[in-house]
Amino acid sequence: MASTQSNNNDPNRLITLAIHTYDRAVILKFQLEQAGITAVLHNVNLSEPVVSAGVRVRIREKDLPKALAVVESEQAPNKAALKNDRKVLIPVDFSDYSIKSCIVGFEYARRYHGSVVLLHAYMNAERKFTLPFGSDRYERSGDDDNTLRTKALLAMKNLRSKLEKMIVDGKLANVTFETAVREGVPEHCVLSCAEEVKACLIVMGTAGASQKERAALGSVTAEVLDACKFPIMAIPKDAETSRLANVKNVAFFSNLIPNDLLSFDLFSHLLSVNKMKVSIVHVEEKKSNQKYTREAKEQIMKYCTEHYTQCEFQMTEMKLSDDLDEFRKFTEEKKIDLIVIPNKKTNIFARLFNPSIAHRVLFSSDTPLLAVPIQ
CATH class of the missing domain: 3.30.70 (Alpha-Beta Plaits)
Incomplete structure (x- = not known):
């Protein structure tokens, strides 16, 4: 501002x-x-x-x-829909990532009286040779389309049975859930399904900091992050999901612009922010107007403290190195439970030459990340 x-x-x-x-x-x-x-x-x-x-x-x-x-x-997404008909979309690939995503997504649905949609997408043989540049999914299974669909349906049936047993054993929140299996590029299927069910939140698993060798361009989570207009919660494989049950400390990235306030407002409707400690993280730029930055920070802090009196705010300046060491130390010292990032749609070329903060954090942190879309 x-x-x-x-x-x-x-x-x-x-x-x-x-x-x-x-x-x-x-x-x-x-x-x-x-x-x-x-x-x-x-x-x-x-x-x-x-x-x-x-x-x-x-x-x-x-x-x-x-x-x-x-x-x-x-x-912003309709708040009435967020309150009255919360649908949580959880894309699954039947890996350990999927189970962790289900634990988080089901608990969220329970807390906010919603339901869950589990989605699995598979690609036929022809599509695997027409994927966009940078994909890591060029493998060919040798199965025909009918066999691929049969395998996908069976895997989803087995996952459903596993989740139902977890609910009976008290290891998973007891909420209504449905399943869907679709043929197509996974990120495209996720986006179209989110539109259809009017998802209030998409919960997806990621490799996290321990597996940074995974190509960012080939990650379904990253692809969805770039094109989605719905909030996305990314759960790293090694994340402590128990801390998400009662989020107390949040790192909220801000460019010090009015749209960030819209993102925070949407965040406050997705999760209860009562008694939450929020660190507003502003990434220092090499060339910036110090006077403008100072005034913008004052305005952001003034607005937040006046309109979210139930929260405790502090402003933090940070320089993000390529390895994000400073940010990781910050999350450990502040015991950050969740990273919230206002996220703007980007294309593949922007991601190649100027990766967003959301991308960098997504592949360098074991702290859950919530990307809130901005226009």
Whole structure:
């Protein structure tokens, strides 16, 4: 958030709510004004406004809470759906990762009175030779399509029986669950199924820090992370899932922009944040405006402490090295139970040359990660 006036205490000073193309900025301005919020556009190419890029939608600071509600109504998943019909989607591949994901996903569904959908996706022989660049799934089993489907259905039946026994033995939360087996590229199947069932959360297993040799581009979790508009919880193989039953300490990554507040608001509706200690982690950049950064941090902290009085907040500056050693030490010292990252859709080229924080943490940490989508 940026200011055009020197007085930080002036409630009428202008701050940037969002940066859009010209068309989207005009629509947002109209929506804000319909809600009684004064909005102005900056950085518009006056000679050719339609081709303007990076148009800033600015509002008065005192209108921020009301403006965020307007933006949230357009971008965030419906909160009523989160409260009344929570469906947890758990993609499974019948490995140990799957069982750990089920333990977490079923417990979440129990706590918030939801249900579970287990999904397994398999690829036929033809698809295995038409996968995108970077995939690690070029193997060929030699089975025909009918055999592959039969094997997948049998494996899912066996998993269902195993989970039902775990429920009887008290090792798994007793919630309603259904199963689905689909043919197709796994990440595509996960995304389409999430759309169909209107999932409030996707829970997926990952290799974690102990198996960093797994190619990031070939990971189904990473692929879903890049394209999904639903919250995703990634559970590393060696994660302590018991700590997720009562999350107390959270590391929330922030770019110090208004959209991060939308992400935190969605997070607060996914999990109970009562008495939660939240470390807002801002990653230091080599070239940054110190004054802007300082003011933005103050505004973020002010907003959070005023609107989430049940939480305890602190701001942490951090430089992320390639090996993330500093961040790992931080998570150990603060006893972080969950890492929350506002996550924006990226394409394969952006991921190759500028991997997101979510990607780097996903493959370098044994702490569960919750990626909350932002527009």
